Structures are given as C-alpha cells and as structure tokens.
Amino acid sequence: MSEPQSHYVAVIGAGPAGLFGARELALQGTKVVLINRDIKPGGLAEYGIYFEKHTMKDGLRKQFSQVLTNAGITYYGNVTIGSEGDLTLDDLRSLGFQAMLVTAGAQGTKWLGLPGEDLQGVYHAKDVVYHYNQLPPYSDWKFHFGKRCAIIGAGNVMVDIARFLIREKKVDEVICVVRRGPAEVNFTKEEMKHIIANLDLAAFEAELHRILPSLQAVGQDTEAGREKVLEALPKADPRFSETRFRFEFLASPTRMLGRDGMVTQLEIEDNTLVLKNGKTSPRGTGNERLLDVDTVIFAIGDKVDESFGLPVDASEFVKHPTPRYPLDGLSYEAFEPVTGSPIPDVFMGGWSRKASNGLVGLARKDGINAAKVVSQYLQTLPLVTPDLPALAAKLSSLHKRIITIDELRKLEAVEIAEAEKRGLPEFKFATNEEMLRVIEAAAVPE
C-alpha cells in the first residue's frame, strides 16, 4: 500500500471560476477532478460572451487550455452533477472526494411569475444567449424573433440581446423596458456603442420628456440620464440594420397577452420613483399600457439550479451565515437552513456563490478565493490516495461518452481546422452528437 499522497477534491463546473479554482487547488498539491456539464470548458466565457468578441474569447480559451495542462487536474466533460444529473453530491462523497467546490454557474431560470410567461415568443435571456453562442441543446432550439421585440432589463446582457436582434435578426423594433430612469441603467458605454447607432434619438428625447415629472419628484432631472445613455455615441459602431431601438423607462412588465399560444402584447405598468433612506426605488402607479410585440425576452439575471441538490434561497444556494473560513467577509460554505447545520464538505464560488455577479475577472477571483477556503478546510483532513479506478468505473457505468482532456484537444484541433477551411474567425459544432462523432473519429488509431 503506497503512502497517502494528497487531498482529493471535485470541482463541479469548468467556467472561469471552476478552472481557476481548480488551478489554485492543484498548485497547493491537491488532486482535482474537474467535472463539467458541457463537453467544452469555459462556461459563459465560451457560451455567454457575445460571439463577435473573437479576441477576448480566443484569449480566454488559451488561458483555460493552459490551466488544463496542469498535471494535478483531471478534466471530465459531458457529466452533469445534481439530483437529476449523472452523479449526485453523495455519489461524489462515496467516491472519496474530501471536498466539493461547486462552480456550476447560475443555471436556473429566473421568471417573475407573470401571466403569459408560458406563451411562445416569451424567452429568458440565458436561453437566447446559449442559443446564439451554439451551446447544445439550446443551439437547436427554435426561437421566434418577430418584428417587434421587447427586452426587459437594462444591463449588458440586455445590450447583447439587442445587438443580436439588431445585427443578426434585423428586426423592425427593439423596445427596452426599464424599471427605473435612464441615470440608473446598468449597461456600460463599451457595450452600448455596439447598438447606439440604432437608437431613435427623437423617441429617446420624447421619453425623457414624458418621465421628467417623476424624475423631478425625487430631485433628478433628465441630464444625468441623457449623458449616461448617450455617452457611447462618439464611439458608436456603424448601423447594421434599420432596426429602431427605443426605451420605455419607468415601466415594469405585468403580463403577456397572446393569440393561439403566441405572445402578441406586453402589458407594462408605469412606475414613479420614491425616495427611501436616500435611495430611489420604483413604485407602480397603476397606469397600465399595452405594447404590441411578437417577442419578449427577460434579461433580469439568472438564479442557481434548484435541482442541483443544495438548498436554495431566492436566486442563490444557501450559504453558511457564520462561515468557518470567511474570506473578505464572504461565506463560501454551503448550509442546510432547515436543520440549521453546515454542509461541511461543500463550497461554492463564482456565479454559483453569487448569481449573475460581474465579469469573467470577478468569477476567476471568486473561484480562486473559494479554492483558498477549500484549502483551509483540507488542512483539517488527512492526505489520501485518490481512488481514480473507482471514479473511472463509476463514469463508465454512466454509459455515455465522458470527455477527457486529450479528446477535447482533438475536438479543438478539428474546429480550428474547419474554421480555417471555411475562412471563418471561428467554427463550432452546434450539437453534442457532432462533437462526439468528431471525437470518436479522432479516437480511431491511424
């Protein structure tokens, strides 16, 4: 019997948080198995970031690829963890993992619970984003992007969706419905510049005029909002279509109406702003209006996956309120609120710790911090000899193709060659079947 060698940890999810969390753990000498739902790593960096951001995405892919060369990390793609997945957290425990770091992002869908959400033509931004970035199975889903599309939300995801509708779908009109005023939008000028050439400036001014009394009631005027929205104008991209882009400020969706199962109208309620403890918040006025639309897309953030097997509160997994290993005042530790007890071997990082929280850099930092917390926990545990044969046997009992790092490299090489052949900046297979076929073909000895 050989001496115990290392600590043994499963990192669940190979987005930026999981990849850099896994690297941090491996650098500490921990044996890491990185398990990913998707065949390819990258998470939203691969399947969320807008597809035309080639330089950014290529740079990230190179970093991720480098992380996976670490000898302490074993990658298994195409494996879902969860109570309805291929393996549960308990399965991982019984395979001898001493800790589990959950970096599975925020895969749940956040709905507002409004009438008409089940109509065709009503979508959640995440599904649309996964679709246009070709993540199976969303790549194959049929979406109805009609002539008039409303997007609910005022962040960078709203802008990405608008960009897609304006440039790719060339719809007639995109209406952005915003709960608050123009000074409180969350998108950045770096993103807004991609679509601002399509903003109907006359409609924007008319909208500012319409909401002026509500702004004045809380001591605001329209200048800050005008500046915030229009600051992207000097660096605007050229117009790619005749799509008219406009805002409905101070408005919240209340229901979707339809005909024959398809959405035809969005009802919105006008808001006014109220001041509370120095902060403004929107409050419905009771005045409702109907917008004729063919498509409604909710870009209101995501929530974690409720079927994962961890307790969820609102949009997030429940965290230990008094963590054993706080870092920067934050808890990275799972908690069972019903019994009031910690789940001592489960930790979380990235968007699994805080849903829809920031950019890749923040997810990366959060994954590293989560790994540091896991390392502290591991110091309380003995070293072990990871039972890799037991894991291999369990994975083979799943009767599905589990993707290893070597297979991933082959797939990447085929996709790069295909892009070159087609003269495209990048090429992606859009279904798991195609990816698996390529991997199987590459596996045949030459």
Ligand SMILES: Cc1cc2nc3c(=O)[nH]c(=O)nc-3n(C[C@H](O)[C@H](O)[C@H](O)COP(=O)(O)OP(=O)(O)OC[C@H]3O[C@@H](n4cnc5c(N)ncnc54)[C@H](O)[C@@H]3O)c2cc1C
């Ligand atoms: C539309 C959109 C555009 C964005 N654009 C930018 C941008 O331009 N620049 C930027 O810096 N940031 C951008 N971001 C933010 C960035 O993508 C995120 O900050 C980051 O990807 C979050 O990382 P994460 O690792 O926490 O989660 P994710 O990136 O979501 O990764 C989660 C991983 O977990 C895996 N997984 C999920 N469930 C399971 C499961 N049950 N079992 C096993 N594995 C599982 C998934 O396959 C995935 O690989 C964007 C986000 C969105 C939504």
